[in-house]
Amino acid sequence: MSDTDLRPRTRTDRKTQRPRLHKVILVNDDYTPREFVVVVLKAEFRMNESQAYRVMLTAHQRGVCVVAVFARDIAETKATRATEMARSQGYPLLFTTEPEE
Template sequence: MTPESGILSETGTKTDQEIWEPKMVRVILHNDDYTTMDFVIDVLISVFHKPAAEAMQIMLDIHKKGKGICGVYTYDIAATKVAQVHELAMRREFPLKCSLEEA
């Protein structure tokens, strides 16, 4: 039976199966006057698993435009990444701000 045709219930009648799509959000890093560019690149590589060249480009967007998109994730994963960024920044005493916005 294909997913489009529905599923058979215990009584043998066909029912439609509702598919739930998880909410997707963007993770955004914001520019500030204190966090170093090197630290931002390190965060992009370690938390968001970006290659060095892409991390450099995102860091430049953050520096020039005031913010940069780190990625689009389900809400739970995105919230975890925001917490990881804030924890790393706090340990290094940087005021780096990371936020979520709807995708």
């Protein structure tokens, strides 16, 4: 066999893009009690007490803290549910989402 083509194949399709993950971000405020923030983090993000406390404290000290990353729809649903849990108790606590780089 002398006709084996050894040239690299030229790619015509584009690389498959995996959907970007989205961060859920906890935003600090001056009114929501620390212990309530911990309760919400444990309930919606399945964290234990010490994980939730550390995330709460980081947001308290730095203004924001990344809670976790998920596919976009899951991140948005969790952020909305956690925010509504706080609003139902009269607190301004806010969770937002943003895409990972």
